[in-house]
Amino acid sequence: MKKFLLIVSIITIFSSCKNDVKEVDVESESIPEKTSLEIKNDNYELHTPTNNIRATLILFGGYPESVEDIKREFKILETAIDHNISVLLMNYNKKLWLGKNELEGLAEQFQNIFETHKLPTDNFYVGGFSSGGNMALLISDFMTKENTNLIPKGVFIVDSPIDLAALYNTAQKNIERDSLNATIAESTWLLETLSKEFGNPNINISNYEAFSVYTAKTNNIDNIEHLKNTKIRLYTEPDSLWWKEKTMAKYDEMNAYYIKSLYESLNTSEFSNVEYIPTKNKGYRSDGERNPHSWSIIDKENLINWMLNEK
Template sequence: GGSCAIKYAENESVKPKAVFAIDPPLDFERFYNSAKRDIRLSKDRQANEENIYIIDRLEKETGGNPSTHLAEYYKISPYSFSDTVQTEIKKLSTIPLRVYTEPDINWWLKERGADFTSINATECSAMINELNKLGNEDAVLIVTQNNSYRKPDNRRHPHSWSIVDNAELIKWLLKQP
């Protein structure tokens, strides 16, 4: 959802007044390579079905992998760490943007055997940092702690919509000119 919202703001002629995203994957080159690495490092070579899906879907959408079709990965990614000309994010230089993340690395290590290369927090912070350097002072990273519980059973999971303070987000959205 969040990746699509940001891509919409980048590419559509009718611009939103503001955009928010909750722990979105932003750099699909990183996402692809991370999925490949996760499969390589998986216990007993049992690949996570989600990683297999991600790789297949990205190869279908781009016509290949990042080594052979990098320009296509730049095109579909809201943000690309390796895109030194910042092609896509320059389009966000005047749009208020909030990105929420809860990078509970200890949870990821223990529960999923994942590290920072497998989570979205790094590219979320990198994109906000680059937007700030491009002059967008309304691009903000909101990092939460201990807010991530999935409904309906309140299971802990840092990649959850519950990291957002809904009332505060609505107040921010309504304040946008």
């Protein structure tokens, strides 16, 4: 998890299938009347009430995060089950963008999961941390555009690297700065990966627009344009001083800068229900380490209320 101490752009980078499925009954001692199922395989882990499911929450972790990492850093399961909400934790990571085949595959996978485990389709939400937020937005837009029977009511991101062109430029600046030896390898990898896939955004921005959630340089939001009537939350903790002290990152190199810019763009593009949620001093890892790029910036009870329309 030390990789997340790099510049914002890079930490987001360093922010499968058995047929046997195990089902375990878990009965809460504190609330004996509630019973839940825990279903695990290599692709996902599902925690669901056995009856009266009010909503489903799908979660994507950051670039290296497994299901276990998500559970450790975002302790939402008990709260969700107490409110009769199913939680689907995805073992789907190491993605900054999603191509057409990946979008189609994920949509089909969700369809199979909902059918297999008899999850209600009328009230589900998708969220993700860091690069997982990119996936949450992109797959939500795809399912909404395709008008499947799985159309999310809401989607949220947690300090995500939504602008791929900005990632390219920040990595380039970091290499030129050579300010932190620990970031050079990751910056070089990122620059090489994006260059190979999309070229130089300063020469051909259209390749980046085709896959990025948002491209600030051209104010492009084409890849989430179908979410105009979807509830959207944008969480970030814009602690400029922390990033400057740790990585020498400037504000316009932070995820927070582009997330706020996206919020402003969506507001002027007739998106009906978008919330920008900047936090202060809430970002901590599970081991107590201070880091504004963390799941912990989410107020769990408030998120549940948002999902259940109780706010």
